[in-house]
Amino acid sequence: xxxxxxxxxxxxxxxxxxxxxxxxxxxxxxxxxxxxxxxxxxxxxxxxxxxxxxxxxxxxxxxxxxxxxxxxxxxxxxxxxxxxxxxxxxxxxxxxxxxxxxxxxxxxxxxxxxxxxxxxxxxxxxxxxxxxxxxxxxxxxxxxxxxxxxxxxxxxxxxxxxxxxxxxxxxxxxxxxxxxxxxxxxxxxxxxxxxxxxxxxxxxxxxxxxxxxxxxxxxxxxxxxxxxxxxxxxxxxxxxxxxxxxxxxxxxxxxxxxxxxxxxxxxxxxxxxxxxxxxxxxxxxxxxxxxxxxxxxxxxxxxxxxxxxxxxxxxxxxxxxxxxxxxxxxxxxxxxxxxxxxxxxxxxxxxxxxxx
Amino acid sequence: xxxxxxxxxxxxxxxxxxxxxxxxxxxxxxxxxxxxxxxxxxxxxxxxxxxxxxxxxxxxxxxxxxxxxxxxxxxxxxxxxxxxxxxxxxxxxxxxxxxxxxxxxxxxxxxxxxxxxxxxxxxxxxxxxxxxxxxxxxxxxxxxxxxxxxxxxxxxxxxxxxxxxxxxxxxxxxxxxxxxxxxxxxxxxxxxxxxxxxxxxxxxxxxxxxxxxxxxxxxxxxxxxxxxxxxxxxxxxxxxxxxxxxxxxxxxxxxxxxxxxxxxxxxxxxxxxxxxxxxxxxxxxxxxxxxxx
Numbered sequence: 001x002x003x004x005x006x007x008x009x010x011x012x013x014x015x016x017x018x019x020x021x022x023x024x025x026x027x028x029x030x031x032x033x034x035x036x037x038x039x040x041x042x043x044x045x046x047x048x049x050x051x052x053x054x055x056x057x058x059x060x061x062x063x064x065x066x067x068x069x070x071x072x073x074x075x076x077x078x079x080x081x082x083x084x085x086x087x088x089x090x091x092x093x094x095x096x097x098x099x100x101x102x103x104x105x106x107x108x109x110x111x112x113x114x115x116x117x118x119x120x121x122x123x124x125x126x127x128x129x130x131x132x133x134x135x136x137x138x139x140x141x142x143x144x145x146x147x148x149x150x151x152x153x154x155x156x157x158x159x160x161x162x163x164x165x166x167x168x169x170x171x172x173x174x175x176x177x178x179x180x181x182x183x184x185x186x187x188x189x190x191x192x193x194x195x196x197x198x199x200x201x202x203x204x205x206x207x208x209x210x211x212x213x214x215x216x217x218x219x220x221x222x223x224x225x226x227x228x229x230x231x232x233x234x235x236x237x238x239x240x241x242x243x244x245x246x247x248x249x250x251x252x253x254x255x256x257x258x259x260x261x262x263x264x265x266x267x268x269x270x271x272x273x274x275x276x277x278x279x280x281x282x283x284x285x286x287x288x289x290x291x292x293x294x295x296x297x298x299x300x301x302x303x304x305x306x307x308x309x310x311x312x313x314x315x316x317x318x319x320x321x322x323x324x325x326x327x328x329x330x331x332x333x334x335x336x337x338x339x340x341x342x343x344x345x346x347x348x349x350x351x352x353x354x355x356x
Numbered sequence: 357x358x359x360x361x362x363x364x365x366x367x368x369x370x371x372x373x374x375x376x377x378x379x380x381x382x383x384x385x386x387x388x389x390x391x392x393x394x395x396x397x398x399x400x401x402x403x404x405x406x407x408x409x410x411x412x413x414x415x416x417x418x419x420x421x422x423x424x425x426x427x428x429x430x431x432x433x434x435x436x437x438x439x440x441x442x443x444x445x446x447x448x449x450x451x452x453x454x455x456x457x458x459x460x461x462x463x464x465x466x467x468x469x470x471x472x473x474x475x476x477x478x479x480x481x482x483x484x485x486x487x488x489x490x491x492x493x494x495x496x497x498x499x500x501x502x503x504x505x506x507x508x509x510x511x512x513x514x515x516x517x518x519x520x521x522x523x524x525x526x527x528x529x530x531x532x533x534x535x536x537x538x539x540x541x542x543x544x545x546x547x548x549x550x551x552x553x554x555x556x557x558x559x560x561x562x563x564x565x566x567x568x569x570x571x572x573x574x575x576x577x578x579x580x581x582x583x584x585x586x587x588x589x590x591x592x593x594x595x596x597x598x599x600x601x602x603x604x605x606x607x608x609x610x611x612x613x614x615x616x617x618x619x620x621x622x623x624x625x626x627x628x629x630x631x632x633x634x635x636x637x638x639x640x641x642x643x644x645x646x647x648x649x
Binding site: 012015016019021029033044045158177179182186232236289301322327330338345 | 369372373375376377379380382383384385386387389390393402405406408410437452453455456458459460463464465466467471474475478480481482483484485486487488489490491492493495519521522523524527542543546547552556577578581582584585588589600603606607613616617620623625627628629630632635638639642643645
């Protein structure tokens with residue numbers, strides 16, 4: 001009886017169809033198009049027909065090699081040094097532009113190090129992409145513990161019975177409901193090298209000893225500044241997730257710990273933390289996925305600079321796909337990004353499966 | 357002896373509140389600074405950053421920056437665009453996603469498991485990885501209007517609305533919620549001869565207040581606050597530009613900080629007001645995204 005009442009192929013399909021069509025058109029199809037476009041020379045607008053070009057978009061992005069430069073020697077075979085005693089090497093372009101080495105054509109120096117008298121030079125076909133890749137990974141590696149750990153501390157702080165505690169929770173959560181675009185612009189002022197609030201606060205705290213820093217204008221501090229700001233904005237969100245995890249831990253466990261005379265640290269280590277395992281995985285994954293998508297902060301605050309120190313994968317994908325109308329190049333970066341995100345979620349699946 | 361114990365407890369309580377308040381300052385100072393600065397002329401604003409006056413509405417206080425901001429950019433237009441896009445997307449999203457979820461949970465039909473799995477699998481595709489191919493898709497997509505077929509969706513409202521209507525998370529939230537509703541109610545309604553649409557409309561929807569609030573809050577924040585990358589690449593004309601992209605007017609060559617702060621305050625205050633007004637619902641709905649994955 002019941003099955004007959006609830007069974008209806010026609011109505012079932014009809015109800016699900018609008019949603020399914022929209023998700024197919026605007027998420028699933030573009031997703032497969034990304035793979036296809038990345039194997040072609042597709043442009044946003046082009047008079048020429050699109051051609052299949054295989055993996056060359058990827059080769060152009062990922063091409064990487066190490067070359068060894070031998071020191072310049074004078075007629076007697078002695079190594080040439082400049083006034084500071086630094087060994088002089090031939091320029092990298094003598095190799096990358098040399099017709100004898102066609103495999104290095106178009107590659108540029110990424111970084112180098114000294115090995116004996118020789119210099120080892122890492123050359124890449126697309127140095128900006130490589131920097132974007134490394135910056136994105138750096139962003140992920142730093143923001144995950146900073147934001148996840150910070151959020152846990154906040155959750156422990158807010159998880160006490162005190163009058164007015166809800167007011168504090170409301171305040172800590174406030175940046176979450178403000179657009180990251182607004183936050184980024186606001187912090188551009190805070191980080192300003194001349195009149196910035198941060199420099200002034202630090203100067204006041206150190207009685208004027210602190211030397212002002214142009215936080216976003218300096219390649220050494222720009223990415224770090226963006227990491228700190230992003231963590232500041234998002235930490236309240238994950239505080240709430242940690243809090244809901246904390247509330248699933250049975251109070252009897254804490255009572256037992258208290259009776260056993262456990263210290264605060266022991267209680268955290270042996271009661272709280274094991275109870276938070278699944279929450280921890282969740283928080284880490286959510287932050288990681290968001291971190292890989294880093295774009296608005298970069299676009300508003302630094303445009304990838306200074307010296308490409310804040311280039312990111314999404315920023316590069318947009319710059320190529322939209323800025324240069326190179327849909328295929330942007331798609332190739334998107335596909336690479338997708339595989340990185342996929343790898344992370346497979347790790348998550350693995351970690352959560354282990355327990356159940 | 358007893359006196360000492362009481363003092364200790366008082367001291368402990370005091371330290372707790374002190375820590376909580378210092379942390380609160382960390383989260384509040386940029387926001388207070390934003391609002392206060394929006395009321396000051398630029399020269400005073402810059403001079404004040406050197407002292408605590410940066411956080412105090414003192415000196416030459418006025419709304420001049422707000423008037424100047426309206427002169428600099430068509431703020432009313434941007435605001436209207438954002439609100440329009442947000443409201444239409446939220447309404448359509450709730451309607452289409454809840455109907456689909458209803459079908460997945462309550463109606464028994466061939467292929468529903470497969471279809472739902474496909475939809476949920478898209479949870480792991482970040483929008484940022486499909487933005488570029490989607491740009492090409494929408495630039496060549498047809499639209500049937502009153503004047504016949506129109507090619508290309510760039511610089512329209514629909515390009516900001518249609519791709520955002522359905523997402524796996526919203527469907528997932530509805531599916532999770534519907535699963536916990538008593539099935540007997542639905543079957544009873546069917547026995548009495550109610551059509552499927554009547555069951556949806558008269559039985560399920562009236563019971564769905566919490567999930568409707570969650571879906572609406574999440575989608576509104578997404579559309580109003582977080583829409584930046586997409587409109588940046590598909591909307592070039594002022595007539596359709598949303599509020600976050602409109603910020604571009606304020607950080608060109610000469611940054612007028614006071615006007616910028618006025619604009620930031622103006623576009624953030626409505627959301628903050630909503631949040632403070634219904635903070636429980638806000639926090640609960642955003643926390644529920646944590647369930648995804």
